[in-house]
Amino acid sequence: xxxxxxxxxxxxxxxxxxxxxxxxxxxxxxxxxxxxxxxxxxxxxxxxxxxxxxxxxxxxxxxxxxxxxxxxxxxxxxxxxxxxxxxxxxxxxxxxxxxxxxxxxxxxxxxxxxxxxxxxxxxxxxxxxxxxxxxxxxxxxxxxxxxxxxxxxxxxxxxxxxxxxxxxxxxxxxxxxxxxxxxxxxxxxxxxxxxxxxxxxxxxxxxxxxxxxxxxxxxxxxxxxxxxxxxxxxxxxxxxxxxxxxxxxxxxxxxxxxxxxxxxxxxxxxxxxxxxxxxxxxxxxxxxxxxxxxxxxxxxxxxxxxxxxxxxxxxxxxxxxxxxxxxxxxxxxxxxxxxxxxxxxxxxxxxxxxxxxxxxxxxxxxxxxxxxxxxxxxxxxxxxxxxxxxxxxxxxxxxxxxxxxxxxxxxxxxxxxxxxxxxxxxxxxxxxxxxxxxxxxxxxxxxxxxxxxxxxxxxxxxxxxxxxxxxxxxxxxxxxxxxxxxxxxxxxxxxxxxxxxxxxxxxxxxxxxxxxxxxxxxxxxxxxxxxxxxxxxxxxxxxxxxxxxxxxxxxxxxxxxxxxxxxxxxxxxxxxxxxxxxxxxxxxxxxxxxxxxxxxxxxxxxxxxxxxxxxxxxxxxxxxxxxxxxxxxxxxxxxxxxxxxxxxxxxxxxxxxxxxxxxxxxxxxxxxxxxxxxxxxxxxxxxxxxxxxxxxxxxxxxxxx
Amino acid sequence: xxxxxxxxxxxxxxxxxxxxxxxxxxxxxxxxxxxxxxxxxxxxxxxxxxxxxxxxxxxxxxxxxxxxxxxxxxxxxxxxxxxxxxxxxxxxxxxxxxxxxxxxxxxxxxxxxxxxxxxxxxxxxxxxxxxxxxxxxxxxxxxxxxxxxxxxxxx
Ligand code: FES
Ligand code: FES
Numbered sequence: 001x002x003x004x005x006x007x008x009x010x011x012x013x014x015x016x017x018x019x020x021x022x023x024x025x026x027x028x029x030x031x032x033x034x035x036x037x038x039x040x041x042x043x044x045x046x047x048x049x050x051x052x053x054x055x056x057x058x059x060x061x062x063x064x065x066x067x068x069x070x071x072x073x074x075x076x077x078x079x080x081x082x083x084x085x086x087x088x089x090x091x092x093x094x095x096x097x098x099x100x101x102x103x104x105x106x107x108x109x110x111x112x113x114x115x116x117x118x119x120x121x122x123x124x125x126x127x128x129x130x131x132x133x134x135x136x137x138x139x140x141x142x143x144x145x146x147x148x149x150x151x152x153x154x155x156x157x158x159x160x161x162x163x164x165x166x167x168x169x170x171x172x173x174x175x176x177x178x179x180x181x182x183x184x185x186x187x188x189x190x191x192x193x194x195x196x197x198x199x200x201x202x203x204x205x206x207x208x209x210x211x212x213x214x215x216x217x218x219x220x221x222x223x224x225x226x227x228x229x230x231x232x233x234x235x236x237x238x239x240x241x242x243x244x245x246x247x248x249x250x251x252x253x254x255x256x257x258x259x260x261x262x263x264x265x266x267x268x269x270x271x272x273x274x275x276x277x278x279x280x281x282x283x284x285x286x287x288x289x290x291x292x293x294x295x296x297x298x299x300x301x302x303x304x305x306x307x308x309x310x311x312x313x314x315x316x317x318x319x320x321x322x323x324x325x326x327x328x329x330x331x332x333x334x335x336x337x338x339x340x341x342x343x344x345x346x347x348x349x350x351x352x353x354x355x356x357x358x359x360x361x362x363x364x365x366x367x368x369x370x371x372x373x374x375x376x377x378x379x380x381x382x383x384x385x386x387x388x389x390x391x392x393x394x395x396x397x398x399x400x401x402x403x404x405x406x407x408x409x410x411x412x413x414x415x416x417x418x419x420x421x422x423x424x425x426x427x428x429x430x431x432x433x434x435x436x437x438x439x440x441x442x443x444x445x446x447x448x449x450x451x452x453x454x455x456x457x458x459x460x461x462x463x464x465x466x467x468x469x470x471x472x473x474x475x476x477x478x479x480x481x482x483x484x485x486x487x488x489x490x491x492x493x494x495x496x497x498x499x500x501x502x503x504x505x506x507x508x509x510x511x512x513x514x515x516x517x518x519x520x521x522x523x524x525x526x527x528x529x530x531x532x533x534x535x536x537x538x539x540x541x542x543x544x545x546x547x548x549x550x551x552x553x554x555x556x557x558x559x560x561x562x563x564x565x566x567x568x569x570x571x572x573x574x575x576x577x578x579x580x581x582x583x584x585x586x587x588x589x590x591x592x593x594x595x596x597x598x599x600x601x602x603x604x605x606x607x608x609x610x611x612x613x614x615x616x617x618x619x620x621x622x623x624x625x626x627x628x629x630x631x632x633x634x635x636x637x638x639x640x641x642x643x644x645x646x647x648x649x650x651x652x653x654x655x656x657x658x659x660x661x662x663x664x665x666x667x668x669x670x671x672x673x674x675x676x677x678x679x680x681x682x683x684x685x686x687x688x689x690x691x692x693x694x695x696x697x698x699x700x701x702x703x704x705x
Numbered sequence: 706x707x708x709x710x711x712x713x714x715x716x717x718x719x720x721x722x723x724x725x726x727x728x729x730x731x732x733x734x735x736x737x738x739x740x741x742x743x744x745x746x747x748x749x750x751x752x753x754x755x756x757x758x759x760x761x762x763x764x765x766x767x768x769x770x771x772x773x774x775x776x777x778x779x780x781x782x783x784x785x786x787x788x789x790x791x792x793x794x795x796x797x798x799x800x801x802x803x804x805x806x807x808x809x810x811x812x813x814x815x816x817x818x819x820x821x822x823x824x825x826x827x828x829x830x831x832x833x834x835x836x837x838x839x840x841x842x843x844x845x846x847x848x849x850x851x852x853x854x855x856x857x858x859x860x
Contacts, residue, residue: 066802067802068800068801068802068803068839069801070801196795196798197798197800199800199803200794200795200798200799200800201786201795202803203800203803203806204786204790204791204794204795204799204800204806204810205739205779205780205782205783205786205791206737206738206739206740206778206779206780206807207739208803209738210738210741210803210804212738212741212742213732213738215736215738221733246722247721247722247725263733264721264725264729264730264733264734265729265732265733265742266722266725266726266728266729266733267722267725337838338802338804338838339741339743339749339751339802339804339805339836339837339838339839340741340743340802340804341742341743386802386803386804387802388741388802388803388804388805389802389804389838389839390802391838418742420745421743421744421745421746421749608798612798612801612841612844613801615840615841615843616801616839616840616841617840618840619837619839619840619842620838620840623838641744641745641746641748642744642746642748642749642836643746643748647836647838648840648842649833649834649835649836649842650828650829650832650833650835650837650842650845650846651829651830651832651833653842653843653846655843656843
């Protein structure tokens with residue numbers, strides 16, 4: 001297949017504006033989450049494009065960035081389906097950042113398919129209608145007689161055929177029709193199929209350009225010394241020794257620290273080692289993990305909390321329950337640690353700025369650069385490159401700001417700023433640590449009648465003061481179980497550690513808390529964990545269906561000898577996911593043998609990519625559940641590289657079985673569907689194996705002994 | 706100091722601090738960006754290249770140590786993306802973000818050069834030094850078995 005994914009060519013904007021060949025645009029809806037928080041802007045103009053060249057090549061302009069989640073391929077499937085083009089002729093390009101054309105550009109919240117499902121198919125259908133119109137004019141026949149056939153407009157009456165490429169110029173000047181009917185899903189030929197990813201070839205021969213691979217003539221290489229304590233500042237520095245290091249060109253101070261510029265990255269890193277900086281560490285220098293944990297516990301004890309959910313009278317119901325269970329759960333900070341560390345290349349000139357960045361937040365990066373340079377956003381050109389993973393981290397634009405700050409000190413010289421792995425791990429924006437105190441009660445028959453959850457954690461997604469940050473409680477207040485009395489409340493506790501979205505956001509810790517505690521209630525009432533959940537899902541047919549599927553496929557209740565099962569569910573990002581983990585614990589050693597997952601993400605675009613994403617989330621969840629934790633001492637992160645923050649490797653990989661339960665609901669996301677239920681499924685399986693309740697992550701060997 | 710070595714079949718001379726790791730010579734001095742930086746401490750495998758046919762971590766290999774030797778990077782694994790591991794990776798659609806994959810492919814190619822029919826245990830042993838944060842491990846395993854078949858059929 002001769003498909004390539006390239007960066008926007010220099011004349012991309014010109015072809016967008018002059019309309020050589022066929023162009024079709026339609027407005028995309030915005031992320032509901034961003035809009036809900038009042039941060040989004042609604043696009044005023046069309047923002048998704050198709051270009052058909054005279055040579056029949058079909059170029060799709062991808063407005064979403066690619067971090068491995070498959071957007072380049074799956075968005076192309078939506079367009080190709082309704083356009084009825086030849087998949088082998090499809091190429092893609094990343095769109096330039098242009099809010100006027102494309103609206104808000106960013107990838108987060110597993111939104112791409114969900115928000116593009118209808119608009120991109122409409123764009124494809126409109127383009128196809130225009131090609132038919134053009135053919136009807138050329139043949140002078142009624143367009144109603146015409147059909148398309150994989151890249152051709154055909155006249156069944158005469159057997160005549162026009163290649164799309166021969167029609168695209170004529171079609172491009174026709175009005176864009178509206179309300180073109182979309183295909184019946186039964187006729188889909190690309191959507192729902194495991195078509196091959198468009199970006200694979202370049203990712204196996206070294207050609208794919210990631211952010212860190214930007215090569216700009218005349219470029220110099222920078223690393224930045226940042227205060228190891230969050231919020232600290234440079235007090236003073238002495239660059240004498242740094243400048244004496246061979247290959248070091250200069251040393252400059254910028255708002256975030258002191259930058260060392262070298263003729264290559266390694267020289268700059270050596271220079272940074274020799275640099276002497278005195279830091280003003282600020283108040284966070286006294287913070288440590290034990291203190292943070294105590295802070296959370298104190299808040300839960302002392303503060304009433306903002307109410308996120310209240311159904312019935314939970315306190316009263318607890319008091320009269322036949323049996324009561326109390327438990328405290330905790331989760332640590334987590335680093336994103338994508339394989340490609342943060343980086344950005346930038347050049348600042350008097351009247352322009354150009355950026356090459358691996359970012360989930362293209363528009364945000366451009367705006368940050370405009371602010372720093374005093375240029376207008378239109379004077380900033382941001383080139384979207386592949387991301388070597390994102391997982392939420394690249395929604396921040398701090399690394400872009402840093403590169404622009406450094407480049408600003410040397411106008412006209414392109415600067416590539418590289419974060420070392422240690423920089424990346426110690427200056428991440430972390431998944432918040434969190435703490436919850438649960439109380440639950442079951443009635444005389446053993447069915448849950450009351451649940452309270454008192455949560456304390458930091459907030460990065462704050463709305464109005466006093467309001468609940470939904471990311472702090474999602475996964476608990478969103479539980480679909482029919483428990484008659486529920487109260488969930490939250491206390492904002494900010495120890496000064498920067499936090500942000502982390503793959504699956506609040507569900508990552510809260511689904512662990514909630515689904516493990518539900519298991520405790522099942523045990524208290526003497527119920528089977530699947531049966532208990534099933535019974536409480538009367539109002540959630542989609543969750544119940546995936547639960548039934550996973551129970552069947554995992555052979556629930558009949559694990560192989562020596563192995564034990566645990567189950568957990570989640571409904572997030574518009575999808576419904578159930579998981580069973582199969583583990584053994586032998587002399588304190590845990591092994592996860594198998595993970596079975598059933599997911600209902602509505603209409604399926606690409607089953608192979610869905611399966612990949614589900615597996616990917618399970619591996620990410622296993623790393624966070626069994627391996628890594630970010631801990632703080634003296635205001636600093638104690639981990640620095642993959643020896644102190646371990647992640648899952650191939651030899652620890654369980655067997656993973658993914659079952660997609662197809663429904664004709666609007667598509668849900670998949671990138672974040674399988675992370676949340678992994679930890680509770682494993683913890684519940686460990687309980688089945690050992691009778692021990694593990695209430696803090698990651699699961700440590702000493703907790704199993 | 707000028708150091709000469711063979712890179713992907715051609716002679717290369719670079720004039721850099723001899724302590725500079727091969728990784729940064731490839732990426733920054735020569736602009737060959739297919740080899741990736743992931744950890745700088747031989748912990749992740751992203752920077753794997755072949756030196757005289759064996760897989761090495763270029764992030765901890767001073768360029769002085771490869772004077773006169775033969776280096777193959779992902780760009781030189783095959784002229785036209787047809788090395789059996791590349792074919793198998795394409796068949797299996799292994800990469801997600803793709804960032805770790807240059808290193809995975811170089812490690813897998815080295816494994817197959819030594820072990821024509823690797824078992825799962827051989828794969829664990831040879832590949833456990835290569836991290837994939839996107840979690841493509843089961844596809845990597847399948848692709849290595851497939852590459853062994855492709856290679857066997859060719860031989
Ligand atoms: S960069 Fe060399 S092993 Fe990670
Ligand atoms: S494919 Fe993304 S790190 Fe391996």
